[in-house]
Amino acid sequence: MVKRIVVLGGGSGGTMTANRLGRQLGQEIKNGEVEVVLIANTDTHIYQPGYLFIAMNEKEPEHFIRKENRLVHRNVKLVFDDIVKIDKDQNVLHSAKQKYPYDYLVVSTGSHPDFNSVPGLKEGSDNFYTLDGAIKLRDKLANMTEGRILLTVDVPHKCPAAPLEIILMLDDYFRKKGVRDKVELKYTYPINRIHSLQPVADWAQPQFEKRNILSETFFNLEAVDPERKVAITMDGEEHPFDILISIPAHTGAPVIIDSRLGDEDGFIPTDRYSLKMEESDNVYVVGDATNLPISKAGSTAHYQTEVVVPNIINRIKGRPETARYSGKVACFLENSLEDASMITFDYNNPPAPATTSDLLHWFKSVYNELYWLNARGIL
Ligand SMILES: Cc1cc2nc3c(=O)[nH]c(=O)nc-3n(C[C@H](O)[C@H](O)[C@H](O)COP(=O)(O)OP(=O)(O)OC[C@H]3O[C@@H](n4cnc5c(N)ncnc54)[C@H](O)[C@@H]3O)c2cc1C
Structure with missing residues (x-):
């Protein structure tokens, strides 16, 4: 029986997760043993940190926008649909048009003001x-x-x-x-x-x-x-x-609230190490959608994919899940239009801002371009 991994949400966390799974499970996908499905409700992928540079008129909006179908690896089945309900008891997602059964689900539906x-x-x-x-x-x-x-x-x-x-x-x-x-x-x-x-x-x-x-x-x-x-x-x-x-x-995405999976703000109770939805063994949560008391950031989503992806692959291959999320977050801190600091921290180590420099601002500018490789699951 084909094992179906469904990733819900085509933003930073979801796109990285699906692409990493698609790349690393290439042989199993080719053999028809595994299917990786990414469900996105928009074809417009925006690199949100770019908003700061748009507001400052440093870059034009188009600089930070790509078509989702140009970012997704060929091993991943990309579906455009809006999920209205997650039924974790029946292992199925519902849209107005269709049902999507899954063996493993990764929820990456983000947050919004x-x-x-x-x-x-x-x-x-x-x-x-x-x-x-x-x-x-x-x-x-x-x-x-x-x-x-x-x-x-x-x-x-x-x-x-x-x-x-x-x-x-x-x-x-x-x-x-x-x-x-x-x-x-x-x-x-x-x-x-x-x-x-x-x-x-x-x-x-x-x-x-x-x-x-x-x-x-x-x-x-x-x-x-x-x-x-x-x-x-x-x-x-x-x-x-x-x-x-x-x-x-x-708040979290409406689908989380409507499916009654979230806390009062619509964020999903998540195990801080395994990143599984509490009281679930096959639903993982990545990025802003978790209720974890850590920064909601693209870097957080990135580090979380480094836990969820190997754990799902290990399960598919009959091996134990051993990766654990350390709470790692990395953030640049722009100090002006020309210099910046940076922090990295995790559950056990508090942040210590690096000395502010032009070089760190330059790194941030470079990362703004490298993001697209990250989204493709290459970096
Ligand atoms: C101004 C600004 C500056 C930022 N700067 C930084 C920074 O410097 N560094 C950093 O690390 N982070 C930064 N971030 C935060 C970062 O952009 C987010 O934390 C990151 O995008 C979270 O990824 P995500 O996958 O959880 O959510 P998102 O990237 O928001 O993606 C969620 C996706 O799920 C989709 N979705 C939701 N509901 C459904 C549904 N029912 N069906 C189908 N699809 C659905 C949404 O349409 C969306 O595409 C910044 C954000 C902002 C706004």
């Missing part, structure tokens, strides 16, 4: 967490020569470094434009420091002081008044803005 989480936020804010949002923000920033930019953050959200990065990049952006003294930059964060990871907060704080970036902690948004252009916090204070850049709380 919930712009309805705060009244007025959708109408009153800008963002760089969607393609349209990054393009609109780029145009607003290009026309701005004075005024107030307020940045708000809610949790959980993907790429925990991105809010810090954009405010530091904006400082450089307006300096280069010669109007930094006329543009107020105010960064806010919901807890008692400017980043959830203390070493990252310690790395950024001196930059804020040196570069006159205002900050406010314990800042929790209650509502936005788009007409008056004010953000209202839970303690009732009003904060005026000309541009409000907001990173709202994220």
Whole structure:
């Protein structure tokens, strides 16, 4: 009997996983013993870290977009469909058109910002967490020569470094434009420091002081008044803005919520080492879709495929699953448009930001190009 591995979600984690499986199980697929199916609900694959560089007008949007069918290895059967239910008891996925049975399932359905989480936020804010949002923000920033930019953050959200990065990049952006003294930059964060990871907060704080970036902690948004252009916090204070850049709380994919597989935010309870969905032996979770208390990042998805892929292959070949996820994450930290730091960490080792340098910014720029090899399962 052919063993069918279904990968759900054609973003970073799903595409890497399916391609790695397709490449490494080439012989078994050829022999008709294994089938690798990738189900994607869009043919547009966007490298999301590119949104930062689109907003800063450093790169055109097309630079970060590929057709999914050009990224997927020939050994992988790519299906475009929107899954509406995951039935883990019957080992089957349902779309409006069809059923997809599986022996092994890898869920990689990602996360997305919930712009309805705060009244007025959708109408009153800008963002760089969607393609349209990054393009609109780029145009607003290009026309701005004075005024107030307020940045708000809610949790959980993907790429925990991105809010810090954009405010530091904006400082450089307006300096280069010669109007930094006329543009107020105010960064806010919901807890008692400017980043959830203390070493990252310690790395950024001196930059804020040196570069006159205002900050406010314990800042929790209650509502936005788009007409008056004010953000209202839970303690009732009003904060005026000309541009409000907001990173709202994220939720998991609707299919996870509708299938009742997630926690209250739609993230799947996942074993932190095996990456199996809790109380399941044949459903694995990769990337933002997990409920793990680690950064939701493309690098996280990448390192997780290095666990899930060999474990599934071992099972298919009748060998034990021995790979374990260490919690590894790697993130660049852009400090301006020209230099950057970097952190790597895992469950046992906290991050220690590397010395900020031009070279690390260059590495990030190079990785932005190498990503496509990664997605293809080559790197
Ligand atoms: C501004 C920004 C900057 C970032 N910077 C970095 C960075 O520097 N470094 C880094 O490591 N990460 C970064 N990230 C985070 C990174 O992009 C995500 O963590 C990563 O894409 C997660 O991969 P994923 O596969 O879990 O989800 P995604 O890549 O979002 O893919 C999920 C896919 O599942 C599909 N899907 C969902 N539901 C269904 C369904 N029902 N049926 C079929 N398909 C479905 C979606 O359409 C999507 O294609 C950044 C993100 C943003 C927004």
